[in-house]
Amino acid sequence: MNALRRHRALERIWGPRPGWRGKLTTVNNNDIGLMFLFLAVTFFVIGGILAMLIRAQLATPRSVFMGPDIYNQVFTMHGVIMMFLFAIPLFEGLTVYLLPKMLGTRDLAFPRLSAFGFWCYAFGGSLLIFALLAGIAPDSGWFMYPPLSSTLGSPGINPDFWLLGITFVEISAISASVEIVVTVLLYRAPGMSLDKLPIFAWYMLIVAVMILTGFPPLILGSILLELERAFGMPFFQVDAGGDSLLWQHLFWLFGHPEVYIIFLPAAGVISTVLPVMARTTLLGYGWIVAAAISLGVLSFGIWVHHMYATGIPHMGLAFFSAASTLVAVPTGVQIFAWIGTLWKGRPEMHMPMLWILSFFATFVMGGLTGVMVAVVPFDWQSHDTYFVVAHLHYVLVGGFVFPMLAGLYYWLPHFTGRKRFFKLGKTAFWLVFFGFHGTFLLLHWAGLLGMRRRIDHIENGSGWELINLLASISGFVMAIGFALVLIDVVVNAVVAVRGRRNPWHAGTLEWAMPAPSASYNIASIPEVRSRNPLYDDPELPVRIARGEGYLGDPSSGLREILTVEIASGRPSSLVIFPTNTALPIVMAFVTGGLFVGMLIKAYWLVPLSILGVTALAVWWAWSLGSRRDQEPQPVGHGLVLPLASEAKRPPGWWGSLFLLIANGVFFGSLLFGYAFLWTVAPNWPPPAWLKPDLTGPLLALGGATLSWRGIRVADRGLRRNGGPWLGLLLSLAGSVALASAAVTIFMRTTHDAHAYDATLWVIAGYVLFHATIVGLMTVFLALRAAAGYLSARRIGEARVVRLWTDYAVVTALLGLGAAWLPGVLT
Amino acid sequence: MLAGATAIFLLVLVLLLLAFRRGGGPSGSEADARRERVWIQGLGLGFSLTVLAALTAYGLYVGERLLPRPGPDVVTVRAEGRQWAWSFGYADAPGRSTENILHIPAGRPVDVEITSADVIHSFWVPRLAGKLDAIPGHVNVLRIEADAPGDYAGVGAEFNGRDYTKHRFTVRAHDEAAWNAFLQEEMQ
Incomplete structure (x- = not known):
């Protein structure tokens, strides 16, 4: 079989269906990645137009261009769109597209999940854009502090769009992160041990773990605030035992890691692009990985620095100031490692390098002003002024947009297969660069002169008029620059001449693929021996195309892919991926019913949507697996590997594990919120504690024991080729008991009586929800066993259910215990 | 702080530019190990840690001096923010309240007990002190002191809805005689 026929055969297997239907049913990482990128850029344009409206309003004193009602929506949506609908999805899209190629594999770990994530993002984002066009967009700031964002300050529907739309979009962030982590850990070219991982993959692994631990507090906060707004559960209302500070803690527990979640992918791009531009390799690979990890860890310890002005106790301030x-x-460490890399090599001036240099100039200034605002007395003056506005734009534009543009110009030949021909890019660069600094450099000064953020007009005689006029003019220059970048990219993508495969002489595997990328990414999977496989063997692309690596034989007609052992990178199993399906988009659409139902207060839609999602999830999971044990399969080079469906810990198990880690953070945040209200909120203790009778605790303990034991008895039954039936029945009875224990709390408290009661309802709801899921999973497992999908070797699904069961049992005992504890103590 | 920041910024820029003036240095693992010592351990770790430690210590020292400490001549007043006005009360004149003008004695430390009647606000008189939030259900204490009698402009500095831009107030500092007069009689 020659390279061209292999290409056609693989393209038939991995490609999307023809026509527009192909876009709706595709699960391929190339399509999904491009769709993410395209949509993210669309949102960037919308967010940019809003920014221009803001600058138009502030260009002259006492502007009557927009009234406060419109202006408040505009600046709120500018922040919301740029943070949630542009920055995060942009790097997700880039990663979805590039990561499998860099790792030398054919797709991401869970292709249907990528598609589902994308459609959640598209639908959730559309909700917000609809609100913007209808003039009912969120208007209480992107940070949504209650009580201003609650029914007291915003009785209208505006904040609901934020709470529901953003939570809908977060589903895509969580699913993309699970996907990225499992892909980096399991799906790599053989031989690519963790110390040979492309540096970008290290960064994205860290970012994905940060999203899994950083987003749950925000999702919890959004759910609590929506419950307060919809059903009067007073989590943030001080009169009924709530506290608005709880929101600020939950929000910034997410919000500060978020800054680094946005910066680290950009740092990953720089660490990838900069050494190639300097014709050398990265200096201090190990140091950079260590620095990125410690940045990830430290970023969770400094959320309070957004709250210096809220009256945090003094000792706390000292701690958080030092941490910040x-x-x-x-x-x-990273900055100097990059400069050291430049010194080590012979840097060349191409477009990517130009943007990287502008990153240095801009980001370093943003970092230095960041250190200034980390100093508490300085922050008390500059907080909520344009100094902070300027600082955050230096960090986010300098630290994210500029590196991403470097990446754009770097990977453009890879995306398009063309040589950059029209040189509009350089003009665009200088317009953006001078436009940006012209806008924001002077705004530092306006902030120090006392110009507050978020004011809807400036006064004559304030002393800020000239600064704002200059900033507005520069802002428009920058906007023209960005428009030129877009034109430059489109023109070069569409009409430029075909170029060479690896114009920068880079060493990572994505440059070993055909450009533009084939749907299967890599025709055969090579053995990797270093961090830059293309430097070891410049002939590698040809050998890959000739099918000289693993899985070079497409004759099975299936989507075949390899997993490796996590640390060593030795090949461990063969996975057959699902093919194109409309399931993800249908599932995202039905999920949307839940959010729209809450939004327009059509609550009947919510249970309907949940039923629909459940049915689709069963369909989703049912379509995998096999009804008979299979022998290990040949994958080339004489190697035979077992199928992943026969592994004790199949990829789905790892996916569940990381999803449950995120879930655990969510649960931990809930317990933190409970403890916070108990110790800090003013109107505590509540009028009455819930005193449990014996029924609840007995049900909980009994249910926990039954579930825990039952799933293990079922496991043993399967391993000994007996039936899993007794064990599954016990486990199911356990879930029912756990659910009943949670229901006793609903029966003995009133959801809106006090923040205490409301919190108990959420804890009980959480336990009930997980007991139900685990019950359904147990029934599903029984059906799968009856249909012959389980055996002593095909035990992975049972292990997945065991993981969820154990999680449900532990959280039920902790949660219900915490709910009953005060009643027992007093 | 500004001078230090500028110096560091220039240092980074100069190092960047110098990288372009030289041809590549020696290669090999020994040369790389030396580079790691210079660039990463020396500049990345050593330099950053030193500068930041000094800055943090300075910040904590200054912050410590700004703390409200009890003293014999401290005056206590109360500020309550609401959409879109401020009400002020006086410990030395119970029952007295003023709208949008806070009266204080000049030359004496004043503790402002800040709270809110509805959403979150922030109390900020740029010339007298940093800002502190007014949070429903909580009371935050801010120490201010006006050196000379006169009017000082204040603003609400936390976004609070439609008329946020107009959420302003004035702090009026009196000399001792005027302050006593204010406390004793109606003087709005």
């Missing part, structure tokens, strides 16, 4: 400056150290 400490976080600059790993950033410094």
Whole structure:
């Protein structure tokens, strides 16, 4: 079989269906990645137009261009769109597209999940854009502090769009992260041990773990605030035992890691692009990985620095101030490692390098002003002024947009297969660069002169008029620059001449693929021996195309892919991926029913949607697996590997594990919220504690024991080729008992009586929800066993259910215990 | 702080530019190990840690001095924010309240007990002190002191809805005689 026929055969297997239907049913990482990128850029344009409206309003004193009602929506949506609908999806899209190629594999770990994530993002984002066009967009700031964002300050529907739309979009962030983590850990070219991982993959692994631990507090906060708004459960209302500070803690527990979640992918791009531009390799690979990890860890310890002005106790301030400056150290390590790399090599001036240099100039200034605002007395003055506005734009534009543009110009030949021909890019660069600094450099000064953020007009005689006029003019220059970048990219993508495969002489595997990318990414999977496989063997692309690696034989007609052992990178199993399906888009659409039902207060839609999602999830999971044990399969080079469906820990198990880690953070945040209200909120203790009778605790303990034992008895039954039936029945009875224990709490409290009661309802709801899921999973497992999908070797699904069961049992005992504890103590 | 920041910024820029002036240095693992010592351990870790430690210590020292400490001549007043006005009360004149003008004695430390009647606000008189939030159900204490009698402009500095831009107030500092007069009689 020659390279061209192999290409056609693989393309038939991995490609999307023809026509527009192909876009709706595709699960391929190339399509999904491009769709993410395209949509993210669309949102960037919308967010940019809003920014221009803001600058138009502030260009002259006492502008009557927009009234406060419109202006408040505009600046809120500018922040919301740029943070949630542009930045995160952009790097997700880039990663979805590039990661499998860099790792030398054919797709991401869970292709249908990528598609589902994309459609959730598209639908959730559309909700917000609809609100914007209808003039009912969120208007209480992107940070949505209650009580302003609650029914007291915003009785209208505006904040609901934020709470529901953003939570809908977060589903895509969580699913993409699970996907990225499992892909980096399991799906790599053989031989690519963790110390040979492309540096970008390291960064994205860290970012994905940060999303899994950083987003749950925000999702919890959004759910609590929506429950308060919809059903009067007073989590943030001080009169009924709530506390608005709880929102700020939950929000910034997410919000500060978020800054690094946005910066680290950009740092990953720089660490990839900069050495190639300097014709050398990265200096201090190990140091950079260590710096990125410590940045990730430290970023969770400094959320309070957004709350210096809220009256945090003084000792707390000292701790958080020290931690906030400490976080600059790993950033410094990376910056100097990059400069050292430039010194080590012979840097060349191409478009990517130009954007990287502008990153240095801009981001370093943003970092330095960041260190200034980390100093508490300085922050008390500059907080909520344009100094902070300028600082955050230096960090986010300098630290994210500029590196991403470097990446764009770097990977453009890879995306298009063309040589950059029209040189509009350089003009665009200078317009953006001078436009940006012209806008924001002087705004530092306006902030120090006392110009507050979010004011809807400036006054004559305030002393800020000239600064704002200059900023507005520069802002429009920058906007023209960005428009030129877009034109440059489109023109070069469509009409430029075909170019060479690896124009930058890079060493990572994505440059070993055909450009533009084939749907299967890599025709055969090579053995990798270093961090830059293309430097070891410049002939590698040809050998890959000739099918000289693993899985070079497409004759099975299936989507075949390899997993490896996590640390060593030795090949461990063969996976057959699902093919194109409309399931993800249908599932996202039905999920949307839940959010729309809450939004327009058509609550009947919510249970309907949940039923629909459940049915689709069963369909989703049912379509995998096999009804008979199979022998290990040949994958080339004489190697035979077992199928992943016969592994004790199949990829789905790992996916569940990381999803449950995110879930555990969510649960931990809930318990934190409970403890916070108990110790800090003013109107505590509540009028009455819930005193449990014996029924609830007995049900909980009995249910926990039954579930825990039952799933293990079922496991043993399967391994000994007996039936799993007794064990599954016990486990199911356990879930029913756990669910009943949770229901006793609903029966003995009133959901809106006090923040205490409301919190108990959420805890009980959480336990009930997980007991139900695990019950359904147990029934599903029984059906699968009856249909012959389980055996002593095909035990992976049972292990997945065991993981969820154990999680449900532990959280039920902790949650219900915490709910009953105060009643027992008093 | 500004001078230090500028110096560091220039240092980074100069190092960047110098990288372009030289041809590549020696290669090999020994040369790389030396580079890691210079660039990463020396500049990345050593330099960053030193600068940041000094800055943090300075910040904590200054912050400590700004703390409200009890003293014999401290005056206590109360500020309550609401959409879109401020009400002020006076410990030395119970029952007295003023709208949008806070009266204080000049030259004496004043503790402002800040709270809110509805959403979150922030109390900020740029010339007298940093800002502190007014949070429903909580009371935050801010120490301010006006050196000379006169009017000081204040603003609400936390976004609070439609008329946020107009959420302003004035702090009026009196000399001792005027302050006593204010406390004793109606002087709005």
